[in-house]
Amino acid sequence: MENMASSELHMNPLEIWHAYRLPLILGIFIILTLIKSELTLRQRHKGPSASSLPGSPNTIDKNTLDWSSPKTDVGAKLRGLDDDHVENVTIIAPTKVLGKGIPKRITGNKSVRKAATRAASFDNGKDKVQPLVFYSSLLGTTKTTASEFVKALNSWRNSSDAETFNLLEAKLHDLSEIELDDYFISPPKGELDIKYFYLMIIPSYNIDTIMNTFLEHLQETHNDFRIDTAPLEALLGYSVFGLGDLEGWPTEEEGFCSQAKEVDKWLARLTGKKRAFPLGMGDVKSDATERLQEWRFGVQEVFLEILSGRGLGDGVVGSGDPVESDEEDAVEEEEEDGDEAVEGASRTREAARGKRVDDVEDLGLMIQKESPSSSLVPIDFTAYKSSNHSIRPNSVQIKEMVPKSSPTYAALTKQGYTIVGSHSGVKICRWTKSALRGRGSCYKFSFYGIKSHLCMETTPSLSCSNKCVFCWRHGTNPVGTTWRWVVDPPEEIFKGVKEGHYKKIKMMKGVPGVRAERFAEAMRIRHCALSLVGEPIFYPHINEFTTMLHKEHISSFLVCNAQHPDQLAALKPVTQLYVSIDASNRESLRKIDRPLHRDFWERFQRCLEILREKRFQQRTVFRLTLVKGFNVEDEVEGYADLVARSLPCFVEIKGVTYCGTSTSSSAGLTMQNVPFYAEVTEFVTALNDALAKRGLEYGIAAEHAHSCCVLLASTRFRRDGKWCTLIDYDKFFECLESGKSFMPEDYMGPPTPEWALWGNGGFNPEDERVDRKGRKKEIAEI
CATH class of the missing domain: 4.10.170 (p53, subunit A)
Structure with a gap:
């Protein structure tokens, strides 16, 4: 052994x-x-492991997992990977049982993130909190409220102890003034140790305002496949307060603070559920001040929590993820039941129910059958849902652009506008009043022979797609990028604007100084300036409206803002077609016109091409409004390039007119931005030289110093060595009614009068110049 x-x-x-x-x-x-x-x-x-990878899905028993609970977040179980990691996702999830249980399979590429990135990292010893307060205001009430809120918040911050040392003073931003992409596609790009917190003070209106554009922006950002589903998750948090009118909307379902609720819902998605404090709501006629103060106290507590390093607090799964509202859960459920379902499974369920399955191609026919109106209305296919397997609009309610009960209606009528129908307006011009008293007409008389007391200023669309800094109607007219309102017939608009104009003319008969012969002449409209407010070619029946003008031998001067190329291309000839050219480059145009369209520069360029195509069919005009600090300095060469591209018949250069309202100053415009006439003439001379360098045949034809306006004209309108910028209106209607094609030269009028030519001032010697107090103005001999 x-x-x-x-x-x-x-x-x-x-x-x-x-x-x-x-x-x-x-x-x-x-x-x-x-x-x-x-x-x-x-x-x-x-139950299922929280660490299981998307590429290896677990079979989940629908009897043990409550999918209707907001706390059950399958996506939360997929966040264990790096930000840039992408897995091929195959998730089997239960659906509502319809006869036999059919699982819904979701396949595709799913980008997942670390759970840690759901909450913005905040070093309470180093990082700083920057509150940004956003608001929208139509008539100034919300602006005042937001300003007082910021003042109170900053006062609390300055008077508090060391706990608020890393809390920076709140900054105020008007949603109509900022570039939305700079704040709501990603947080502002600042210093690394500054973390942002959004506070929204949102009013609700029953008309289309900048808030509609803002909500569309949030929705488009959320649905844009090129942008992450939570692009604002780097924010520390957000909270929304809504201002409403309970007299107008007795319940939330009827619209009370509805737009604030929408903003709150979309921000919840864009931030990855970073609602830091519940939505606050207040009635502007009763408890708004008290409710806003309560909301501010709650927000201040949130700031203290964040500054102490506790983030948004505990108590909810996700360390601060707010429990979403029933409405948001319903939307998420609809998305799961609709958008994520593959076509085969969807058709299987339809077959099981014995119902038809319609293709996208059938939508147009269905909508035409169900629509009570034959008017062409833009259709947003993302706004349609399946109900009993027939395609119907998702609560689409066509409303009036300017209802009589709206604050816009009250504001515009107070400013002297007569609202015609639901979206048109007419107003007597100050030059009309001046001409009736023999005190001079506007530049259109000097340049084109239009007597101001025979001119009607109107628009068939009060809505505009720009928010120009120099606009006189800041915030008081509706805005929008597509026509989504009731469409009034052109016959009613034409009749209404004429009646409104004549009514205002009759109100002048008792004004001292009105000349009887001019008052009698004014009772027959001879000219129509479609440039009052808004965008005339936005109106779907603009061609029918101008045809009615021409039928009564009323000339048409139409001004558009170079943002609607399709409508501009379809426009029939008018007496004179204007396109506003407010900047020579993309960035300058964005700052001065503040367009709502994201592709504003491309639209602008296309309109220039269309204007070039129309230059031999009708008189085309570039309208340049000079605003110091915005589009004057170092832009002459750029404007010359634009003229070379479109070759308009005329170029009008006019200094901006400051209306002196608080809304203008809030848009960044002051008297410092108004150029002197000498500065305008200097710019015109430089532009004329730049055109000559390019070999373009233009010259300085006429001026109207009183309007701070100068006219550059193509040599096409020079005959026998004399400028002929006036219009032969009788000849225009004769050419129009002949049915034959004609050119602008065919209705060129007599030579421009000597007093209107460049260097002579442009004031009609038959009229009398007076100062602001009505006293005769002495003109010094030169």
């Missing part, structure tokens, strides 16, 4: 392995089997 034990000790490892390998392998196999069985039992007891 001793010899055997001694021999075993002298065996090498290989000999030992061969001698005992079978028992060792069997033992290891038994141990691994026991471990696997134990893990399987634990898994069944606890």
Whole structure:
């Protein structure tokens, strides 16, 4: 025995392995089997593992997992990977049982993030909190409220102890003034140690305002496949307060603070559920001040929590993820039931119900059958849902652009506008009043022979797609990028604007100084300036409206803002077609016109091309409004390039007129932005030289110093060595009614009068110049 034990000790490892390998392998196999069985039992007891990868989905028992609960977030179980990691996702989730249970399979590429990135990292010893307060205001009430809120918040911050040392003073931003992409596609780009917190003070109106554009922006950002589903998750948090009118909307369902609720809902998605404090709501006629103060106290508590390093607080799964409202859960459920379902499963369910399945191609026919109006209305296919398997609008309610009960209606009528129908307006011009009293007409008389007291200023669309800094109607007219309102017939508009104009003319008969012969002449409209407010070619029946003008031998001067190329291309000839050219480059145009369209520069360029195509069919005009600090300095060469591109018949250069309202100053416009006439003439001379350098045949034809306006004209309108910028209106109507094609030269009028030519001032010697107090103005001899 001793010899055997001694021999075993002298065996090498290989000999030992061969001698005992079978028992060792069997033992290891038994141990691994026991471990696997134990893990399987634990898994069944606890449910699906939170660390399971998307590429290896678990089969989830619908009886053990409540999918309707807002706390059950399948996406939260997929956030264990790096930000840039993309897995091929195959998730099997239960659906509502319809007859036989059919699972819904979701496939595709899913970008997932670390759970840690759901909450913005905040170093309470180093980082700073920057509150940004956003508001929208139509008549100034919300602006005042937001300003007082910021003042109170900053006062609390300055008077508090060291706990608010890293809280920066709140900054105020008007949603109509900022570039939305700079704040609501990603947080502002600032210093690394500054973390942003959004506060929204949102009014609700029953008309289309900048708030509609803002909500569309949030929705488009959320649905844009090129942008992450939560692009604002780097924010520390957000909170929304809504201002409403309970007299106008007795309940939330009827619209009370509805736009604030929409903003709150979309920000919840864009921030990854970073609602830091519940939505606050207040009635402007009763408890708004009290409710806003309560909301501010709550926000201040949130700031203290963040500054102390506790983030948005505990109590909800996700360390601060607010529980979403029933409305948001319903929308998410609809998205799961609709958008994510593959076509095969959808058709299987439809077949099981015995219902038809319609293709996208059938939508147009269905909508035409169901629409009570034959008017062309833009259709947003994302706004349609399946109800009983027929396509119907999702609560689409066509409303009036300017209802009589709206604040816009009150504001515009107070400013002297007569609102015609639901979206048109007419107003008597100050130059009309001046001409009636023999105190001079506007530049249109000097340049084109239009007597101001025979001119009607109107628009068939009070809505505009720009928010120009120099606009006189800041915030008081509706805005929009597509026509989504009731469409009034052109016959009613034409009749209404004429009646409104004549009514205002009759109101002038008792004004001292009105000349009887001019008052009698004014009772027959001869000209129509479609440039009052808004965008005339926005109106779907603009061609029918101008045809009615021409039928009564009323000339048409139409001004558009170069943002609607399709409508501009479809426009029939008018007496004179204007396009506002307010900047020579993209960035300058964005700052001065503040367009609502994201592709504003491309639209602008297309309109220039269309104007070039129309230059031999009708008189085309570039309208340049000079605003110091915006579009004057170093832009002459750029404007010359634009003229070379479109070759308009005329270029009008006019200094901006400052209306002196608080809304203008809030848009960044002051008297410092108004150029002197000498500065305008200097710009015109430089532009004329730049055109000559390019070999373009233009010249300075006429001026109207009183309007701070100068006219550059193509040499096409120079005859026998004399400028002929006036219009032969009788000849225009004769050409129009002939049915034959004609050119602008065919209705070129007599030579421009000597007093209107460049260098002579442009004031009609038959009229009398007076100062602001009505006293005769002495003109010094030069």
